[in-house]
Amino acid sequence: MLGISKAFFKVEIGQLVTYKEERFKITHLISVESVLALNLRTLESERLYIDEIKLVANDDGLKDRNVVGHNDLTLYSEEEWAQAQRRFLVIKPLLENPIRSRTDAEKIADSSGVHVATLYRWLKNYQEAGHVSALVPSKRGRKYGSKLLAQEQEKIVESVIEDIYLNKQRHKPQDVIEEVNRRCRLAKIAAPHSNTVRHRLKLLDPAATMRLRGFKEAARNKYAPILGQFPGADYPLAVVQIDHTEADIILVDEVHRKPIGRPWMTLAIDVCTRTVAGLYVTFEKPSAASVGMCIAHAICPKREYLAELGIEGDWSVWGVMSVIHTDNAKEFRGVVLDRACVEYNIDLQWRPVLLPHYGGHIERLMGTMANEIRKLPGATFSNPTKRKGYDSEKNAAMTLKEFERYLVDFIVNVYHQRVHSQLGMSPRRKWELGVMGDEHMTGTGIMPIPEDPLRVRLDFMPFFERTVQQYGIKIDCITYYDHILDPYINSIDPENKREKKTFVVRRDPRDISKIYFFDPADNRYVVIPYRNIGQPAMSVWELKEVQQLLKTQGKEDVDENMIFEALGRMRSRIEEAKHKTKAARRQATRNPSINGANPNTGKSNANLTLKSSSFPLIESASVANEDDPFAQDIEPFDEISLRR
Structure with a gap:
């Protein structure tokens, strides 16, 4: 089995961790989401939630969560990245063989055409770093800024630069070279080449050099900032399948509660346990960004996500999957997505053409979700025949945020809890057995936790240069x-x-x-x-709306001030529309003939439809906080490719 990335840490008995600024020593693994640990200050045993604990680096202090010791994945050229992947494939048999011998290494080295010492160096680099980018070849030749002079020579060059170059007399480089030669003769050591001295001058910080040589104003003008304002799926996360579907439901906007269209769902399912590993919901058509955000959501713990949605329950499914199965759509083939998967040692595989059964698990999950969605107001059903006599747009009542909350509540508190026909148990129970094991089987152990969930999400997001x-x-x-x-x-x-x-x-x-x-x-x-x-x-959505508004007004040279002024005007109109909408709802309560209200109760038929659902709908975020002018649907990232 391949090693765990250094960006994750595994929870084990005896490990030192921090929890809410207290230090603990783990004593027992009691469930997939919690452990028992000894408080090192009070010496009392406490229950800790795994996704909230942090790793203690050493006795001197806590590990810096912000520092990540490798380059951003987009900074490597295609040739460098391809070479790193080739090296990884060479050492992969050794990584998978815990009892490898020198003979095994020599055989692989011979077949690969490299020296065994080189093979061991690659192996060491990967094991120390835990990620494929550690195998990117170093550039040949001396690195920029490297120094090869003897220590005495370096000291003389530094002293001359400081004494006669970095001052207001503004000596020329030739003056520095001559003084270096003179001091070396006095010290009876070999003088460095004149080009070496010139190179040292080029390495000086240009802004500091200009200031020390009497050009403070020029340095400020140039450098100072301008301030202003399937097979093999026999353990949890061995194989995860991902796919998209357009939900059979019409949703409404947050402001006017008017129909605006059908949303797209991106779902990830763990084939072994049938648990839903992650999801992403948007109005935008599928893209590499939506796939990446779904994968990142699957990898990271979800306690804070549930709290933000206001959903009670447990979704203790996280960790890096070994294999991801997808179909052959273009959104699964982005360069950023491919590199992120390689970096986290995820094998991204595409479904064989004309063999749909390879995606059967995700297809069945999509079918289950579709059956649940048909119970909601505004459902479009699967075909026009079934929809006959039902006006989907007229009955639409849910916003995108309400729809997402409904899906998550259904996944966590219904789908994961009920018995799965093929498993003979609930997906949650299957996950617990797969992770913790029992008297009949050995579990994988609690999944390693991302040390920096934000870095995981960023690695799967498109970028700018x-x-x-x-x-x-x-x-x-x-x-x-x-x-x-x-x-x-x-x-x-x-x-x-x-x-x-x-x-x-x-x-x-x-x-x-x-x-x-x-x-x-x-x-x-x-x-x-x-x-x-x-x-x-x-949001990006608001920015695009503002840009489109300015364009329709014939404004070509758009600047930052124009954007924020237009944003303020747009939000003012939205706030006015909200107050008008609330007044209309109050009027509808008084007059049963408006908006299809029930004449017996005075309440909207749409609300009655919501309450008749077989699964209780959580209170709408937009209803609970109607005065929030920032509640807008968000568009995902545009597709951005790497610079060649």
Whole structure:
């Protein structure tokens, strides 16, 4: 079995962890979602929820969750990534053989045409890092900025640069070279080549050099920031199947409660236990973004997700799957999706053409969900014959958020709890047996937990590439800035001195008030807010609406101020419409003839239809918080490809 990625940690007896800022030592594994642990301060035993515990790195302190010791996956070229995958395939037999010998390694090395020492080096790099990107080949030759001079020579060069170059006298490079030669003669050591001294001068920080040489204003103008505002599925997560379907239901908008169309569902099912591993619901057609968000949702714990939806219950299904089966649609073949799966050691397999039975488990799950959806108001049924006599749009009553809450509640509290005909037990019980085991079978053990769930979600999201300017980073006419960007202002690409260096940036479509900047110095993502932090948060959906509004008004040169001014006007109109809608609902209660209200009760027939469902509907988020002007449906990321 292949090793666990270093981005995850496995819960085991005797392990030191933290929980709500307290240190514990795990003593018992009592269920798939909780453990018993000894509080090291009070020496009392407590129950801890697994998805809330954190790993203790050592006795000196906690591990930094933000630092990830490898490059963003998009920074490698196709050739580098292909070479890393080839190396992984070579060492894979050794990883799968826990009792491998030197002879085994030599045979594989001979058949692969590499030296056995090279093979062991690849094996060590992968085992230490836990991810495939550790096998990306290093560039040949000396790395940019490397120094090969003797220590005494380096000291002399540094002293001369500091004494005569970094001052307001502004000596020329030739003056530095001559002084280095003079001091080396006095010290009776070999002088470095003049080109080496010139190279050291080029390595100096340009902004600091200009300031020390008396060009403070020029340095500020150029570099200072401008501030402003199936087979093999015999254990949990061995094989997960993913697919999409357009739900047979008409949903309504959050504001006017008017029909707006059918939503798309992306679902992931664990073939072994039949548990639903993850889902994603949107009005947009399937894309690599929706697939990636569903996979990330499946990998990460879901306690906070249930709390955000206001759903009671347990969804203790998380962890990295070994294999993902999909159909052959283009949204399952994106470059970002492929690289993320390889990075997390997920084997992404496509269903053989003309063999639909390979996707039978996900198809049956889709059928189960379709049968449940037909009980809801606004259902369109599977064909026009069954829909005859039923006006789906007239009876539509649920918003996208209400629909998502209904699906999750059904999955967690009904589907996972009832006996599955093929399993002979509930999916939840099958998952517990597969993980914890019993007297008849050995379980896999509790699934490793992502140390940084946000990093997992980011790895499966599309990305932007942007340069860092003096004002910060600009995306869709909106500027973002933080002091963390200062060292990268006007950075030059070390591979091409004529081009500015670009950096990887990712953005959550639900809230674009911040972006995630991949800091190459620390190999981690850093949150960068609006340059003008006084501007309100918005979604990609709202941004596109504002841009379309400005376009219809004939405004071509759109800037940030115009966008936020238009956003304010749009939200004001939405708020006015909401108040009008509430007044109309109050009038409908008084007059039974309006909106199809029941003449006996004065209540809307749509509400009666909801209550007649065989599964209780949770109170609508839009009804519970009608004054929230930000409740808008979100569009997923557009498809973004890697730079060639």
